Amino acid sequence: MHEDLLREFVAACKPEEPVSPEDHRHFDFDAPELRLRGAPWRERLAQVIRLASEPTAQLVTGLRGSGKTTELRQLQRKLQESGRRVVLADAGQWLSDDRPLETEDLMLALVLALYPAGRPDDAAEWVREYANKAWTFLASQVELSGDVEGVRVQLTTDETVFERAAKKLRGADGLRREIHSLLADAAEASRRDGEELVVLLDGAEKRAVGDLHERERRSAFHNHWFGSFILSGRDLRPPVHVVYTVPPFMVRRGAELAANFGSELHFLPMVRVYDRESKLDPVGVEALTRALFKRVPVEHFADEATPRWLAAQSGGYFRDLLRFVTEMVYQVGDAPQFTRVHAEAAVSRIQQSYLEALVREDKQVLAEVHPSKSFPDQEAAQLRMDSLLQGFKMFRYHNGSAWYDAHPLCWAELGFAADLPSWEHLEELRG
Structure with a gap:
């Protein structure tokens, strides 16, 4: 890809940049037909x-x-x-x-x-x-x-x-x-x-x-x-x-x-890309990919499954989706489009930053949170809530009522690799 184009992508995908409702990059996940974060x-x-x-x-x-x-x-x-x-x-x-x-x-x-x-x-x-x-x-x-x-x-x-x-x-x-x-x-x-x-x-x-x-x-x-x-x-x-x-x-x-x-x-909950049974929410995945296309147009991805896979790995945390894409920009080189190889390498790099900060006590709590979708009521676990939320290792969602889950980038480390969607699943997914 040409450097000028890649520079545009980096500028469009700044993770910490707030986007106003008037900005062309804005996407309303709380529109009435979506409601992906519960009642706005x-x-x-x-x-x-x-x-x-x-x-x-x-x-x-x-x-x-x-x-x-x-x-x-x-x-x-x-x-x-x-x-x-x-x-x-x-x-x-x-x-x-x-x-x-x-x-x-x-x-x-x-x-x-x-x-x-x-x-x-x-x-x-x-x-x-x-x-x-x-x-x-x-x-x-x-x-x-x-x-x-x-x-x-x-x-x-x-x-x-x-x-x-x-x-x-x-x-x-x-x-x-x-x-x-x-x-x-x-x-x-x-x-x-x-x-x-x-x-x-x-x-x-x-x-x-x-x-x-x-x-x-x-x-x-x-x-x-x-x-x-x-x-x-x-x-x-x-x-x-x-x-x-x-x-x-x-x-x-x-x-x-x-x-x-x-x-x-x-x-403010995460965008819902999984339900409480850890099954993909097609509407949520589709919404995240459409939001991403406002910053990096669809024609720059080699196939439809790649942006969906990135959305699923983000757990509905749009900031991480932008981090994935930015990392892909640095890896794509002269390739004409972003491929699955670029996506996997980018996600692996961001995932490593989470796993390096995942201590034993975090793993013990998150291993309970992921299957139950609720936070443990033991006092020792409650003391971990601050660091898990502040460290983006645990997300809060809303679907009728509030619930929690570990970041999908931690699932394999916690022993739940089978819950992660395959490329084949994402190829078949329709919002």
Whole structure:
């Protein structure tokens, strides 16, 4: 294949790149005729906001690369079409990886989410008023220098400034009252302007999870996340509609979150390519291949079974499907099309990265999960849930109710190689 074409494929298949609903590469796995992830949580989130008589705070999660940001962009469009003003902000740009999360970090992120980028003079009148109020509050509380525009730039570009500001806020008296008052004023001003205000705070779930720390230190990071929403949840329920993205390990304490924060935790499942009996779902496989063809057209595959086989190996994790294709790009050389040989070599390489991180305790738990499709209820197994989800070795699906499975790339290692589909099966498969 020509280098220019391969370069296009690499650019089109970036695993970490969120795709907006307007992007030609977007594929809606939750379309009514598919429903491959159960009932779309964007519809539930929108319904809660539409039917609420007062501001709501909702929690969503899912594995990295599963499509949360794309879902939130679809939610944004859905709410905007119904006459709401929706602010989608990346909280990940403000939060640190090096220290446990504090409630004040998220409160400050909420303030910055509504703070206009660029010159406030270019914003709506009520946004300019909010920016001036927020600037006055921040300048007085944390002694930041600079004008209205400069304060936001400082907090966004210099992580240490944000940390210092959040630390100062932790010692402030009446912090919740002041921040809630700021946000209430913004919500009321937007309402007077004819639009109900909604804040989608994305990206926070990628930060402060302690992934690279040893177990005890990582548990401390996780406990801070739980504490922010279970113990200090009132601080994070401001007088404006908010949707937070949170780390997937929080599903382990979903019942406590619902009881104490007052919101169910919505988990974005994988695309369903297998059913609960580990049989291929033809509709799911076909959908994944059609989504792939939006990035790498069908004529670049030597036969129909190759993209289907890749889809089956991904377990419905579209990020891994893109990783497979990217690896094939590096292997194809002068061959005119991607073949089964390229597919097998690419999958083998990605599979190795999973198996190298698969410790004995993981194997023991996953060997129970795969046949039962449920997570073991023993306490020791529950402690493995965080690392299995965070490490993408275990997926969550939804088909009437939630269920789990090991990543198909681990099945052979767990002793379930017979459950993997053959090339012959994929040749005959029809969606």
